[in-house]
Amino acid sequence: MSTPLRGILHAHQSSLSVAHRLLDLAVIVLGGYCQNFLTDAPMTAEAWSQILLAVLVFHWLGEYHQLYGSWRGERIIRELIKVANYWGLTFVVLLSADYLLLNHADLPDNGQMTWFAGVLVALCGYRLAIRSLLHTLRSRGFNTRRVAIVGTGQCGERLAMSIDSAPWMGLDLLGFYDEVPEQMDLARIGRRIPVLGDLDQLVADARDGKIDKVYITLTLGAQARLQALIKGLSDTTASVYVIPDVFMFELLHARSESINGLPSISIFDSPMDGAWSMVKRVEDIVLSSLILAMIALPLMLIAIAIKFTSPGPVLFRQRRYGLDGRPIMVWKFRSMSVQENGEVVTQATRNDSRVTPLGAFMRRTSLDELPQFFNVLRGEMSIVGPRPHAVAHNEQYRKQVSGYMLRHKVKPGITGWAQINGWRGETDTLDKMQKRVEFDLQYIEHWSVWLDLKIILLTLFKGFVNKNAF
Template sequence: MLSVLARIIDVAAIAVGALVAAALHRGHLAPLGDVESVALAFNCLLAIWMFPAFGIYQSWRGKSLYDLFARVSAAWLAVEATGILLSFSVHRADSLSRVWLVLWAVATVAFLIVSKALVYMVLKGLRREGYNQRDVAVAGGHRYGRFLIEQMKSRPDAGFRPALLFDEDSDADGEADVDGVPVERNLQAMLQQVRERGIRELWLALPISKERTIHRIVTELRHDFVNIRFIPDVRALSLFNQPVVDLLGVPAINLAASPITDLRVLPKRAFDCLFAACVLAALAPLFAVIAIAVKCDSRGPVMFRQRRKGLDGNEFEIYKFRSMKAHAETQGQVTQARRNDPRVTRVGAFLRRTSLDELPQFINVLKGEMSVVGPRPHALEHDDIYKNLVRGYMHRYRIKPGITGWAQVNGFRGETDRVEKMRDRVRFDLHYMQNWSFTLDLKIVAMTMWKGFAGQNAY
């Protein structure tokens, strides 16, 4: 019933989109012409046929609304493109206005997204009030089972309600229920309850070592219309909440891989190039003034260069304005700048305090070695020290390092004289990677500009 209603709403959105496009094209409200009416009817039929292939009418309980928006947009564009190609085959394409087709595409995408969002919000509201809930039986260990039950109870709008927990490893004298959810320890009794209570969702939160139990449950319920989902506990293995990906037709979970895919990184790379080019062009006079000041203040080169790790551990040479007197470090050792460090020049102290010494790194951004926003790269010698002391330290290099980052705008910048400081910085970097979005990048840039580049920990 809901699937039929969803199709009716989609057809209505397509029709309204066509009428709005015609009104915008002609400058006033008017009925569609004969050719446009035929195109509308034909594309409505195509939508009814093609939309299911994009997974639009599947259950979206607990899933991302943005994924639904992307699917419905792609589905409609595919329908319209197919309609245009077919109109060429019957020599009717010349009768259709190209402007109207473009307006129709944009208007329909907007109406489809708005309609999906409204339906999604209404269903969430109903589920939050206890309606349209789906009972779920969980088969798993006590700790992970309790976790899934807590997740369902904290998100009632997702539409899942815990009804039963099966834990065959618990003692007979163990708890009779978990947070109000009855616990069953006998497999046959659990299967009987699933059938008698009409439970249509069974989540197998069992370790891989329970292969026999998993196989037995799936076999026992092979003739029952129960959705059986395998939800392995990989929290101890993965640093990131990675989705299941398709690898050569086989489902795989990324335990250690970049959380930013090639497709998602395109707007980030475009922003990096545009922003870096604008900064370098606008601040060229300031670059010249700083270069002269550095040269006059102490002997040595204007630029300081140092090898750092970038994306996937590939090394590159980072650029900074020199802020210290020319000196030689002990092989394999890098001494961080400290408060009142005698090596820091007068001009260098000002540059470091205001972070103006970091400006040449926009050249690294243009070269594709760094990003405007990302985890800060550290000296190679520091990498060798902290990689074994701080969990997840090297995972920071799964994405491009940045000039500013989530850790920096939250006050974690400057000297890391204690392991605890580095742990805090890495914790913020991993949070950024786990929750990355282009919007978050823009937020960090705005926070950096609002708070300024100066900081009490920079010296």
């Protein structure tokens, strides 16, 4: 194997992060100055104060959320999303300060919007240019890092495939090291990656300066081996990273957390935490209020029709599990002649005799679900989320479907990712419930406001009427 070139930026990571900070500062300041210059507006003390506040807020957000760390192993889209989020939050702070402190009621004006858009394009544009330049350099053997993986198990193999499939990271995988070097043949992952030796050989190669980065993929039970290896590598200049095999589990929105300085990794967590829970709640309040205003008349007409076509109450309230498994009472228009809400609840089936004639129409068109927008307004449900099941069904399926209760890491929804993908209605086989749970967990893992809006839009076209709804 030919000796790879040492990374030309190997000793300058801190210089690059400083350069990023200075470039961001320059873009924000020049953007504000150019906007005033092009509109012939004077650079008053108020204008400079606004620019200074923007610099301080954006810089604080970037530092606090590690915008200026290394992005070598991340795709550019994740960096650009962070930049857009932080600049958007900065702009909101500026508008709030203008409104509260300067009593500017007509916000934002055209000049401010031009500044916001111009700076956003510049902040993202120069990052794209730098990343493109780095990709070109790395494809020619520059700005690379020579890396080795410790451990030839499943975690090490997965890491090798990840590195090998992403040459834009500039990581030149030399090979594997393990206590039993002859045990693994990795030719099947695309190219032959050799097992170079045992752990003593790894330490010796690192001391000789042959390795820039070492990724350790040992099992959680290998504490003694891990401590001995790290002690040996501390006598080298190689950067050392530990990738615990906990990442081989099916993690649900995993994140790191510090407990009085002690780092920890969550395996199951919710994306609706902190500020994002507020964003989700605002989304629900705004949309549910608008929808209830639009459907007020249909709600009244349906209630009258139910009252005059079958005996019993208009609304049916059923006990179901909400956020974190806490019980809630979900509202529906009554569509059956019975109101099962106990330890045994029989699912509706095709041509079910318990369903009233009007109820059959409402269930096919999902009109019976409309009162749940009041549940949303009350904060018990969300417009988008995993559909809530009767408590009896929860207790049944939590014993049969792996990860079933993880659906309750978020509020239940009126519509969801599973429903628009066809997994709604009767779950007469275990496979159907497993697929529903699979799509629900996909939604939780990938949640965003845009995904919610996409699901709501798709629900309008294929979520209300469904062949499986009866």
